[in-house]
Amino acid sequence: MTLTAANLVRRANGRPLVDGVSLTAEPGECLAIVGPNGSGKTTLISMFAGLRLPHAGRVTLNGTPLHRLDRRSVARQIALVEQHAETGERLSVREVVDLGRIPHLGPLSPRGARDEAVVDRALVAVGMADMAGRSWHSLSGGERQRAHIARALAQEPQILILDEPTNHLDIEHQLAILALVTALDATIIVALHDLNHAAMFADRVAVMERGRLVAIGRPADVLTAERISAVFKVQATIEPTETGRGFIRFTAPSRPATWG
Numbered sequence: 001m002t003l004t005a006a007n008l009v010r011r012a013n014g015r016p017l018v019d020g021v022s023l024t025a026e027p028g029e030c031l032a033i034v035g036p037n038g039s040g041k042t043t044l045i046s047m048f049a050g051l052r053l054p055h056a057g058r059v060t061l062n063g064t065p066l067h068r069l070d071r072r073s074v075a076r077q078i079a080l081v082e083q084h085a086e087t088g089e090r091l092s093v094r095e096v097v098d099l100g101r102i103p104h105l106g107p108l109s110p111r112g113a114r115d116e117a118v119v120d121r122a123l124v125a126v127g128m129a130d131m132a133g134r135s136w137h138s139l140s141g142g143e144r145q146r147a148h149i150a151r152a153l154a155q156e157p158q159i160l161i162l163d164e165p166t167n168h169l170d171i172e173h174q175l176a177i178l179a180l181v182t183a184l185d186a187t188i189i190v191a192l193h194d195l196n197h198a199a200m201f202a203d204r205v206a207v208m209e210r211g212r213l214v215a216i217g218r219p220a221d222v223l224t225a226e227r228i229s230a231v232f233k234v235q236a237t238i239e240p241t242e243t244g245r246g247f248i249r250f251t252a253p254s255r256p257a258t259w260g
């Protein structure tokens, strides 16, 4: 399953938020999207998932434009974990995860034992089996994020798109979730703020800056000290690692921001 973006443009108030981005997520790869705040990662991801339409260019799934596919068939193939997803307050955790099965159900394929088993497995995978009966509104931010990831897993997508999936998680769960999703037999597109996580887990890294794709390639080739300085405006040194991916050590700013 190949997802391709060709010359994507999305504007707001005449200003381009995503400006001529072309890239292909190769089957089975983990593609991390990094970039400063406001560089267009969420806007790009929402077009990949068919949530927003591009103003120019197009997204294709195995060659078919996404907008020509019905939502149900897109949802059977692409799952999205949004950054600020909300869910009806009265649902239990299990009911939230169960929503992931909806694209697979129909008059000829009613809910069955396999659907229950997939939901069970998704809850176990994110470490929430013992919270399945809890009400959604009682969850912490990180627990909600893990439940949303479980919902996406229950969708059994061939392409899993995640927008900063670790931003509410403690370090144990950050690493566990990234290891979990990158081990899936699926294409993973993940927006990340932590450049070391991108370096550790991604096959390729795409760097966004002011709506444009300014670099894409293997982590060691893309996340260089020069590019980090140019795009993120911070100084860093890259320390070699056994994996060859490199560890990024950041330097504290010499002139920190002041207040007052």
Ligand SMILES: Nc1ncnc2c1ncn2[C@@H]1O[C@H](COP(=O)(O)OP(=O)(O)OP(=O)(O)O)[C@@H](O)[C@H]1O
Pocket: 012, 013, 017, 035, 036, 037, 038, 039, 040, 041, 042, 043, 044
């Ligand atoms: N509806 C909108 N109207 C006007 N500007 C918008 C709208 N939606 C997003 N933007 C702007 O578009 C730019 C890109 O936003 P986007 O959320 O895609 O960036 P991001 O890289 O995901 O940022 P962050 O790292 O902060 O999550 C930002 O400057 C944002 O303020």
